[in-house]
Structure formats: structure tokens, C-alpha cells
Amino acid sequence: MSYVNDMVVEFQNRPKCSTSQKSKHSNITRLVFDEHQSDILEIAAIDIARLGGPQMPGAQLTAKCCAKEITATFNNEQLEIARGFATGRLPLVIFEGMIGIKDDTIPQALPALSDLEKEFDCLRLASRNQILLHLVGHQAFAYDIDNNGQITRLVGNFKGGGETKIENESEIENVELSSHSGLALGAHTEAPYHCAIRAVDNHSPAPSALILSARWNPLNEPTSIIPMIQVIENIGKEGCLALTLKVFKFSRSDSFVSGKGEGADGVSILEFDNNGNFALRYNSYRFSLCEDAPVSAEIAFELLKQEIALSDIVGVSLQPNNAVVINNTTALHCRDVIKDNRRLLVRLFGYSENAQPIVLSDDPLIVQG
Numbered sequence: 139m140s141y142v143n144d145m146v147v148e149f150q151n152r153p154k155c156s157t158s159q160k161s162k163h164s165n166i167t168r169l170v171f172d173e174h175q176s177d178i179l180e181i182a183a184i185d186i187a188r189l190g191g192p193q194m195p196g197a198q199l200t201a202k203c204c205a206k207e208i209t210a211t212f213n214n215e216q217l218e219i220a221r222g223f224a225t226g227r228l229p230l231v232i233f234e235g236m237i238g239i240k241d242d243t244i245p246q247a248l249p250a251l252s253d254l255e256k257e258f259d260c261l262r263l264a265s266r267n268q269i270l271l272h273l274v275g276h277q278a279f280a281y282d283i284d285n286n287g288q289i290t291r292l293v294g295n296f297k298g299g300g301e302t303k304i305e306n307e308s309e310i311e312n313v314e315l316s317s318h319s320g321l322a323l324g325a326h327t328e329a330p331y332h333c334a335i336r337a338v339d340n341h342s343p344a345p346s347a348l349i350l351s352a353r354w355n356p357l358n359e360p361t362s363i364i365p366m367i368q369v370i371e372n373i374g375k376e377g378c379l380a381l382t383l384k385v386f387k388f389s390r391s392d393s394f395v396s397g398k399g400e401g402a403d404g405v406s407i408l409e410f411d412n413n414g415n416f417a418l419r420y421n422s423y424r425f426s427l428c429e430d431a432p433v434s435a436e437i438a439f440e441l442l443k444q445e446i447a448l449s450d451i452v453g454v455s456l457q458p459n460n461a462v463v464i465n466n467t468t469a470l471h472c473r474d475v476i477k478d479n480r481r482l483l484v485r486l487f488g489y490s491e492n493a494q495p496i497v498l499s500d501d502p503l504i505v506q507g
């Protein structure tokens with residue numbers, strides 16, 4: 139798979155097998171802050187970062203209050219975008235017009251993860267992401283079994299697999315397929331995959347959204363997003379119905395805490411909420427069919443893979459002055475192999491108001507995985 143290398147955002151065109159195509163640009167929505175709004179955002183992000191970042195009790199409330207203050211200054215277009223994402227209508231929103239990092243020098247090599255987790259600008263970007271999530275009706279959270287229960291995930295090549303080897307990489311036997319490696323990651327939504335909206339069998343639903351910004355991205359390597367509405371339409375009613383059958387299975391995610399979290403049999407790929415909106419869970423390198431799956435599911439699964447391969451990709455080149463929030467139930471994301479090992483993204487998960495997780499802690503919000 140090849141990706142767009144445009145500086146900001148562009149679509150990759152692929153041949154289509156469907157006749158029903160929407161405007162290629164209908165999936166790109168930018169929310170551009172004015173100077174006053176970006177100042178409010180910056181001040182609150184610094185406040186939360188000084189507190190210790192999104193993990194600290196009280197950070198959530200500060201983020202919520204700041205989002206409320208900014209929302210009060212929104213014009214109609216900005217309000218429409220924020221509501222559009224909050225209600226699940228928009229698959230992604232790109233935030234622009236934010237304050238970057240002044241006089242920043244890109245290091246010679248990516249610092250250690252333990253140092254970056256304490257670095258002020260990483261905390262600031264994570265805190266800003268927490269506020270941005272609130273602006274679009276979501277709340278930052280972490281799973282108990284994933285990412286060591288940390289709300290902030292730093293996405294970088296800490297474990298090898300990138301185009302250029304990292305120190306000691308030759309000693310690593312199997313590079314893990316996770317955001318802590320440099321490997322290419324095929325199209326996926328974020329785990330866990332047991333359910334998408336309400337908790338099932340003691341598992342909280344998958345994240346409703348993820349938000350990403352960049353601490354460093356020297357080569358403008360894009361984050362690739364595949365909005366799924368067109369794919370779902372192309373699959374058709376029968377195919378969609380087959381994808382709601384609980385006849386699929388997935389393997390365990392590498393980012394889970396050692397000894398916790400498992401793969402599972404008998405899950406669906408698609409589900410629908412009470413409003414008829416679809417929610418998807420899928421991972422091109424972890425999902426397969428159960429042995430007893432009916433032919434209809436087998437056909438739909440193949441069709442899903444084909445349509446994903448043919449779909450348009452939105453490529454977003456992240457930098458410290460922008461961010462992208464992705465609906466994790468209506469869009470997939472993926473990436474090419476990391477070329478510059480200093481690329482470092484700052485990611486948070488968010489739950490929408492519809493999500494019904496098993497809450498273990500309210501502040502910070504930690505849920506059962």
C-alpha cells in the first residue's frame with residue numbers, strides 16, 4: 139500500500155468498482171481555530187500539563203471547562219463540525235490553527251519512552267488532545283489492560299521494525315504489531331474488539347474515537363484514514379447483515395499488558411445502534427472467520443477486504459500545530475513503515491456519550507478492557 143505524501147491532507151485515488159461515489163472531499167473536515175480560541179486552548183493545555191497531564195485527577199474537569207469556554211466562542215460552522223463529530227456523522231475532523239512548539243529542535247535520535255512520558259511538550263500535546271476530545275463530545279479514557287492503564291500513548295518506533303534499525307534491534311526476535319513499533323500497520327479500528335457501543339461479557343466497548351497530534355514528524359509521514367461509509371454502502375444490505383453475525387474471531391493485541399487481554403471467537407464486525415448508525419470493529423491483521431461461519435459471512439468478509447483495498451485514503455501529516463480526531467467505529471486507520479525514527483505521535487482514546495463501558499475509576503476515567 140502506498141500513501142499520500144502531501145504536506146497537509148490529500149486523497150489517494152484508487153480505481154473504484156462501485157458507481158455510487160460521493161465527492162472525494164466530503165470526508166475531510168477542518169476545524170480551524172482563531173487566535174483567541176487557540177490562546178484559550180493553549181493556556182488550559184499548559185495548566186493540565188503542569189498538573190501532570192491527562193492522567194491526573196482534575197485534568198478531565200479542566201479539559202471540560204476549557205472546551206465549554208471555547209465552544210461559547212464558536213461560529214456556526216465550527217459548531218456544526220463539533221456537533222457533526224459528536225453525533226457520529228463525521229468520520230474525522232482535522233484541527234488547525236493551534237500553537238505549535240516554538241524554537242523546537244528535532245533530536246538526533248528518539249529519546250527513551252520513559253523520558254518522553256515526562257517531557258513537558260508531550261504532556262502539553264496530550265492535554266490539548268484531551269480538551270479537543272471534549273470539544274467534539276468525547277471523554278479521554280484508558281483501559282486497565284492496555285498501555286499499562288495510561289491515558290496517553292506515545293506512538294513511535296521504540297521496538298524496531300522501521301525502515302532504519304534502532305539500537306539493539308538485531309537482538310529483538312519478533313517485532314510487535316503495535317503503535318510502539320515502526321512496522322507498517324494494516325487497516326484497523328482500535329481494540330478491544332468484543333463490542334462497539336455497550337459492554338458485553340465483562341468487556342468495555344472499543345474506543346469511540348482516537349485523537350492524534352505529533353511531537354515530531356520530520357518527513358511529514360502521514361497517518362492514513364479510511365472513512366467506511368462508502369465501503370458499507372458498497373457491501374450492500376445482505377453483506378452488512380452477514381457482518382453482524384457473531385462468526386468472526388480476532389487475535390490478542392500486542393499493546394495489552396503482559397498476561398492480560400485475549401483474542402476471542404464469535405464476535406461480529408458490524409453492529410447498529412438504536413438510531414440505525416453503524417459501528418464497525420475490524421483489524422486486517424487480527425480478524426478471521428470462525429470455522430463454522432456460513433458462506434454468506436465468508437463472502438461478506440472477502441467483499442469487505444476488497445472494498446477496503448479499493449477505498450479512498452485520507453492522508454494527514456501531523457505536526458505539533460494540528461491534530462486529527464478519528465471516529466473509531468466509522469473509519470479505519472493505517473500507516474506505512476516508519477521512515478524517520480524520530481516521528482513521535484501523541485494519542486488518546488475517547489468515549490462518546492453513547493458508549494457504555496465498565497467504569498473502574500472516574501477520574502482519571504479507567505475502564506475494564
Ligand SMILES: [Fe+2]
Pocket residue numbers: 317326327328471
Ligand atoms: Fe491504531
